[in-house]
Amino acid sequence: MFEIVFLGTSASAPSIHRGLSAQVVMHDEFRFLIDCGEGTQRQILQSGLGFKRLNRILITHGHLDHILGLAGLLSTFMRWETIEELEIYGGKWALDRVHDLLYGVVLRGAKPPMKITLLGIKPGRIFQTDDFCITAIPVSHRGPDCFGYLFEEGNRRPFLPEKADALSIPPGPWRRDLVNGLPATLPDGRTILPDQVLGEDKPGTRLLHIGDVGRTSELVNAAHEVDALVIEATYLTNEADMAYEFGHITARQAAELAEMAGAKHLILTHISRRYRERDVLEEAQATFSNSIVARDFDIFQVRRDQVIKIDSQDK
Ligand SMILES: [Zn+2]
Ligand SMILES: [Zn+2]
Numbered sequence: 001m002f003e004i005v006f007l008g009t010s011a012s013a014p015s016i017h018r019g020l021s022a023q024v025v026m027h028d029e030f031r032f033l034i035d036c037g038e039g040t041q042r043q044i045l046q047s048g049l050g051f052k053r054l055n056r057i058l059i060t061h062g063h064l065d066h067i068l069g070l071a072g073l074l075s076t077f078m079r080w081e082t083i084e085e086l087e088i089y090g091g092k093w094a095l096d097r098v099h100d101l102l103y104g105v106v107l108r109g110a111k112p113p114m115k116i117t118l119l120g121i122k123p124g125r126i127f128q129t130d131d132f133c134i135t136a137i138p139v140s141h142r143g144p145d146c147f148g149y150l151f152e153e154g155n156r157r158p159f160l161p162e163k164a165d166a167l168s169i170p171p172g173p174w175r176r177d178l179v180n181g182l183p184a185t186l187p188d189g190r191t192i193l194p195d196q197v198l199g200e201d202k203p204g205t206r207l208l209h210i211g212d213v214g215r216t217s218e219l220v221n222a223a224h225e226v227d228a229l230v231i232e233a234t235y236l237t238n239e240a241d242m243a244y245e246f247g248h249i250t251a252r253q254a255a256e257l258a259e260m261a262g263a264k265h266l267i268l269t270h271i272s273r274r275y276r277e278r279d280v281l282e283e284a285q286a287t288f289s290n291s292i293v294a295r296d297f298d299i300f301q302v303r304r305d306q307v308i309k310i311d312s313q314d315k
Pocket of ligand 2: 061141142212
């Protein structure tokens with residue numbers, strides 16, 4: 001299961017209701033801040049997330065509405081927050097600009113308050129733990145080296161309690177070992193193998209986050225049957241020519257991608273203040289009914305085949 005907290009859902013410039021791009025994806029104790037638009041640190045405070053363990057940042061691309069908040073965040077860390085190490089992942093173009101911002105503007109020769117590592121990425125696996133991984137997906141937008149991020153849990157074999165009951169396996173450490181794929185020797189001397197109580201391999205939850213993007217055709221594979229597709233919807237179809245010109249997509253194009261890829265849910269963000277939210281939603285839902293437009297401070301739990309909104313402050 002992944003959780004995603006939207007901190008900023010506005011395109012290009014903030015509006016009264018929406019801050020600039022930033023969201024946090026969480027899995028167990030791991031947290032990833034994706035993009036850090038201007039004002040993100042205040043959104044982090046207001047969301048109640050706090051700065052703890054916010055030590056990994058994934059940048060989709062180097063446009064200012066996605067990175068300027070890094071300067072403020074670092075400036076705050078210099079005063080009072082203690083994070084031992086900050087890792088910032090992104091394409092070369094984005095990281096060059098982040099480097100200029102952090103070292104040229106904020107630090108200007110001062111020692112960083114923590115170890116800062118800028119990790120240049122290429123398409124492919126960029127992060128891996130025992131039970132989930134993150135893959136960088138190349139994305140076409142204005143400028144080179146733009147990336148989306150695919151969060152994937154590993155496959156899992158579900159524990160079948162009815163089989164365990166049939167074998168009279170008592171509750172306790174024996175069942176726990178079997179859940180973890182280990183054989184268990186019961187108090188009565190029998191040894192039970194995981195195969196006897198585990199079901200078929202089931203794919204884990206998958207969440208694809210795409211930031212700004214001008215073309216969806218090459219994303220169909222990455223979005224194939226994902227449980228949640230998070231993607232920009234900067235324009236509506238009546239201004240599709242402008243979307244094309246500026247390397248963005250319309251709500252309908254986002255919905256068509258979700259439909260074509262067989263995604264389970266579509267969550268739209270990077271919303272322009274030129275439009276009403278309800279018009280963006282209507283356009284997307286006309287093509288893909290499981291569409292949602294994210295608002296600042298919305299929190300979604302993404303599970304296998306399921307997206308549950310668990311909190312929202314309607315600002
Ligand atoms: Zn943007
Ligand atoms: Zn952009």
